Amino acid sequence: MKKLFIDLEACSKCKDCTVSCSYFYHPDNNGVTDLRELASFSLICRHCEDAPCVKVCPQEALEKQKDGILKRYNMRCVGCNSCVVACPFGTIYPELIPYLVSSCDYCLQRADGKPPLCVESCPEKIIRYEEIEQDPKKNYFAVGKNLIVHYIPWERE
Ligand code: SF4
Ligand code: SF4
Ligand code: SF4
Numbered sequence: 449m450k451k452l453f454i455d456l457e458a459c460s461k462c463k464d465c466t467v468s469c470s471y472f473y474h475p476d477n478n479g480v481t482d483l484r485e486l487a488s489f490s491l492i493c494r495h496c497e498d499a500p501c502v503k504v505c506p507q508e509a510l511e512k513q514k515d516g517i518l519k520r521y522n523m524r525c526v527g528c529n530s531c532v533v534a535c536p537f538g539t540i541y542p543e544l545i546p547y548l549v550s551s552c553d554y555c556l557q558r559a560d561g562k563p564p565l566c567v568e569s570c571p572e573k574i575i576r577y578e579e580i581e582q583d584p585k586k587n588y589f590a591v592g593k594n595l596i597v598h599y600i601p602w603e604r605e
Contacts, residue, residue: 462572468568478566487591490517496536500535501518501531505531520545532545556594
């Protein structure tokens with residue numbers, strides 16, 4: 449099954465994301481930001497047991513899921529950035545938790561065989577759409593069913 453692949457290591461080095469996305473109503477807030485939020489919660493966050501970010505949120509917009517990975521309810525989030533300040537490891541990046549969110553749907557509706565717009569328009573070619581599976585030896589990790597992320601994850605010893 450074809451999945452979206454994003455090289456988060458390379459992506460983090462790119463200053464401003466200039467990709468096009470099918471969410472044209474939010475041109476400055478593309479679906480890749482949503483993917484990067486999911487990926488960073490999954491692979492960069494330290495998954496604190498008594499998470500300060502969750503405790504400080506005045507809107508109860510952050511939740512630790514059963515697998516320990518954070519989820520942000522963007523309809524509750526008011527963009528106060530308290531969680532950014534509270535995180536002792538600096539793993540919540542303010543630019544990745546925008547108030548307006550364009551949730552990526554992996555362009556699953558594009559049954560025309562064409563790659564998603566982000567793949568076609570990423571100038572660094574770090575987003576791909578291809579047959580790919582999780583492979584920890586290559587630091588390829590599944591984030592949900594439709595996304596594979598390349599990143600060297602933080603792991604608790
Ligand atoms: S897969 Fe589609 S919806 Fe998701 S970021 Fe790419 S273009 Fe946007
Ligand atoms: S930015 Fe959103 S998630 Fe973070 S503390 Fe504020 S309301 Fe909660
Ligand atoms: S405080 Fe930071 S490292 Fe800890 S769970 Fe929250 S975001 Fe992750």
